[in-house]
Amino acid sequence: MNIIVFGGDGFCGWPTALHLSNVGHDVVIVDNFSRRNIDNELGCESLTPIQPMRTRLSAWKECSRRNIDFIKLDLAVDYYQLIGVLCDVRPDAVIHFAEQRSAPYSMKSSCQKRYTVNNNVNATNNLLSAVVESGLDIHVVHLGTMGVYGYGSAGIKIPEGYLKIKIDSESGEQLENEILYPVKPGSIYHMTKTQDQLMFSFYNTNDGIRVTDLHQGIVWGTQTNETTMDERLINRFDYDGDYGTVLNRFLMQAAMKYPLTVHGTGGQARAFIHIQDTVKCIELALRSPPAHNDRVKIYNQMTEVYKVRDLAKLISEKFDVPVDYITNPRKEAAENELSVDNRLFLSEGLSPITLEHGLLQEVAGIARRYMDRCDISRIPCTSLWVNREQNEGLEPSVS
């Protein structure tokens, strides 16, 4: 297949591009380096020494004898260049990672709120509009998030996209219907993903665009079979308070022998998936596109659910570091339960890597190995969901 990976320089995009190239697809990466530019803005950098795109691609050619092309383009802005790229590459599928993906970053101030909405919504709309305009039959695969559901399932096993409901009609009769699972986004970032869903649904209904939307859990792990082939291929590892997910921050703290900082009670349940499983899932999603005239196909791309305090306990015990409970910067419930249906990927052959078995490798292979590059002061999350005054009234809880 000819495949374009939008956002192919990022944490998920880069290993996905390599994996798809490795299994035989012809891959083109499109990126505007926004993630590296935000590192500059925040004064952070990946713990792992990621290389410039040119170095990455020549290393890949050396290792695999395979070529990946690169095009610098801003998906939210460069629409006519995008049309040119689609007509030139004539992709069978495009993978859309080209969105600002940090919830804390999206809540930092009005500047980041506005950037996240503008970038994410326009990127998705440009892509869909360009696919229509190109007249090509392109399968659009998008990285969504489990977070659109607001991390609460209250007695429901979260289905893969669609929820069966019953409604009382005017005549009193009970009607059955199936709807997109109702959303409850917890940040501006998550909100943009709920807006994406509406665009996928519209372009699917109006223009027959085939779309697969992957509602992903929190991705952990750094390396995949491909990124370990050469150190120049190494993937990003973010541990800062904005882009570092809760697990990466714990791993870094464990490696540095600092107490693990749990926001609030740690009572919140989150869905997780290893980066190696992410790239496998995308390969599987490409193999089973929705049929023409099918609705948007939605997978829950996650493999395990953990409460944050249990995750802290696991790491605390394995690496002998204490746990610190601190005030939660987010506005969210202190405790929640989460139950997720992920039968689609399991039925298509996914065999998950578990946190229990993969953590040691992460701490030893990444966090300890590169700990001299760590700026410990960057680990705490400094973005607040509401202003300081209001925040003091909040229940402490967990991210």
Add this chain to the structure above:
Amino acid sequence: MNIIVFGGDGFCGWPTALHLSNVGHDVVIVDNFSRRNIDNELGCESLTPIQPMRTRLSAWKECSRRNIDFIKLDLAVDYYQLIGVLCDVRPDAVIHFAEQRSAPYSMKSSCQKRYTVNNNVNATNNLLSAVVESGLDIHVVHLGTMGVYGYGSAGIKIPEGYLKIKIDSESGEQLENEILYPVKPGSIYHMTKTQDQLMFSFYNTNDGIRVTDLHQGIVWGTQTNETTMDERLINRFDYDGDYGTVLNRFLMQAAMKYPLTVHGTGGQARAFIHIQDTVKCIELALRSPPAHNDRVKIYNQMTEVYKVRDLAKLISEKFDVPVDYITNPRKEAAENELSVDNRLFLSEGLSPITLEHGLLQEVAGIARRYMDRCDISRIPCTSLWVNREQNEGLEPSVS
């Protein structure tokens, strides 16, 4: 109250600004003249001779002895100027009309699709973000549309925003819940209004912003008590295929003694409201803001439901013109039923103007009076929902 009307130069915004000024509020109009600029783009103009803003405002001062201020600002772009305006005016409420509001225009080509998404989503997000940043307690009133529901209610009386549902839980027990009524937007324009809903919900939940969202039907009529006070205050009347709603196009055709062009079978039901009732509803919505900590308050701002063929029949008989059935440019069901709950406004004192009684005035007072300004060639809708080839396969239906 201090009130800012965003989009106060437009078809709904202008009579709203005058009405609110007339009942004693201090009104500031903010607009970027995008509607007049789109007239230039399309080579159309209002049938009625609308005046430049400066003329409108001085005429209003002469008639009413009241002052309305005007600020030129692009809500989707000029964020820091917007913050300045909020801090300067310190409004108690803002009315948000500042969106591209034509469904056919939003489907014209990728250029108009992208403009509509970019303008509407960023305008709403900028407004909400600025209200948060200002720290002021501002009631946000937004003009939404009944069209978010896709014009089908299939046995359900469409409630005012929220739908009670039942879901089977994991344990088999039936759970009750209340959700935003599921959306089914029929155009890019309508899609942006569904995205707006998600932003209102998020900023309401996260930041406690008080929001009233008015899900409006198709507005008909041209004049209000205020716009008739002086001809220089006259409101827009759009009759072209993009901005002219179905009723205005019929009225124009009736005045010109041309056959009424019904798209498809005319079997689609639509909700309607007179512009005089629109401005009354906004006044009522301002009087009853949601309480602090309330969810978004949603009204169905409509007064009557008609099938398009019945509307054509009404006008055809009243004005003795024939009806022509032509292919529908939209992708939509040929027939639908529509039942809408609008008890909120009725209970707050709205006494609707009906189509049956108000139509004659429109044809005589507006369409016939200004018919020498009409370009009959602009009446047909030339925007297609899908490209020509695909369109030929569609069921003819109605707009």
